[in-house]
Amino acid sequence: MTAFTLNRRKFLAASGGAAATAATASLWGTSALASGSVIAAIYPGTWEESFRSIVAPALQEAAGVTVEFDPAYAVDQIAKARAARALPPFDVFVLDPGPAATGAEMGLYQPIDTSKLKNADKLPQVFVSEMAIPVAAQVVGIAYNPTKFDTPPTGWAQLFEEPYVSRLGLTGFQTTFGTTSLIEIAKAFGGSLTDIDPAMEKIKEVLPKIAAVAQPSAMAGLFQQGEIDVMYTNTQTVASLKGRGVDIEFAVPDTGAIAFVTTMHIIDGAENLDNAYAYIDTVISAGVQEALMQEPYNFIPVNSDVPLLDTLPMTSLDAMNDFVRHDWTQINPLRPGWIERFNREVAA
């Protein structure tokens, strides 16, 4: 009989036990699921949306593997992986070149055996490395509103002259597209990959005229609202704004558009190694790459079997060899200083 009398002590013990059981059950649930699954970090927004609707079903069909997405920006993925140390929070990274180089320096990846990827030989080999598989290309240049200017801007330096400068939206070194564009601007005024002084001096000089200095995430919104009419960005942003009916065109600067690839990496100590390979192989397969290239996602494919859309500023992936590329192992050590400098120079 005493067994059924409930006092506080017993109640606490019982509820503690119940909580522990629930916790164990949920842990078990995850690991049971993990046998046929892979956890992939993914950028929030277009990437997450398109990968959920295109890559996830394709992977299920091709390999019977369920993919679980962990939405996080590149820098957050690195921070998470670094903070978790021995307990990898996911199996596959998706990163832009800056964070990718940082992750390599921190030793967060494991070598990739390309013989396990059926589609690896279709990739532009310049971008394939021991630790990285390219999954999408990005082309960065100038975006402008064709209804607001008589002639499209043709070069980086021109952005700092009227009529463009008073409609220009600037963003700093926090993103890959921002950093690479500012480097090209520096070059246009006599700087180099490692010397951004000329760009900063020019920005300081014209600062009162500039329409907006904004955080990267706000740029598209400002363009859509007509706050700014010219900015530097990638073709994907231009295509998706255009798809929403915004007056926007992409211009290739006279010194060339900037090209880089977004890469996937397998985390060191990945729990679902084979599934990680299956996932990456699905992402770079021709069918998936082709689907990702279409509206409203507008990715630039990296599989040479996929014919490029004529809206893109190049006819083949090989043409990207002539585009401007940057060595991020040289940029990364300087970038913290640049970010701080940008803050100081533009601070109101």
Next chain:
Amino acid sequence: MSLTATQGEGARRLPRLSGDWPLIVPMGLLFIGFFCGPLVLLLWVSFHNDQNMEVTGVAMWARFLGDPFYWNVVLDTVMLGVKTVALTVVLGFCTGVIYLSCGPRVRSLMLFAIVLPLLLSVVVRTFAWIVILGNEGLVNWAVMSLGLSAAPLRLLQTELGLVISLAQIELPLMLLPLLSVMARIDPNILDASHALGASRWRTMFRVILPLSVPGLIAGSLLVFASSTAAFISQSVIGGGRLIYMPLVIWQQALVVYDWPFAAVVSIALLVTVLGILTLISALGRLART
């Protein structure tokens, strides 16, 4: 037997501790584990000289405290909070006075309208303000069609625009405590004030305002803490030229991986906000005596 004895001893040593204290244990453990623990960790991280956290030292603190730029960032962050609080106090008090004069049905409608924005994500509310404050936005449309200005006013990416939008975004935090305090004001006191010959204005400032102070103080605490930390609104509406502490923390922690410096700025933000909050509550006590 021994159990009763220990409880008895405990009760003698801490006479005010009632028998219900185990009830706070779960919350207390959560608090220690998930709040105090990380805070100590943050403090420990801040005392490292390098990004890889191998060398301990005070270099990051020296970098922060020795740089006038960061002092300005602290000052700007505090001023943003102060201005937002000031605007919400004015708006909140006016709304409160209207609320007092309304009947129960209108009051519940008002409460509903006040709580409604809280149901929307802060991101949505912030982006809505871009539409309102922009060059082609509602405010500028009104200003220009009324002929008040030939060129659109610059409101986005300015402190003024940010304070306006933050005031709207944070207003419920001011109104909820304020209205609950104002609703408890005894109507007989207001009648007495009228009966003794005080005008409506005099009643408002000499009777209603002093009695509302506890609500204003509580609201100010919430609005200040929340607006100084409003990273999304600060970065989306304030733009790249207004640098506040949350932005610096984000940049240092997540873009350049300088965790020790990010920890220093985080602690500085915490200490600054706590300092101002202490000041506000001290002012509140002063006003009540």
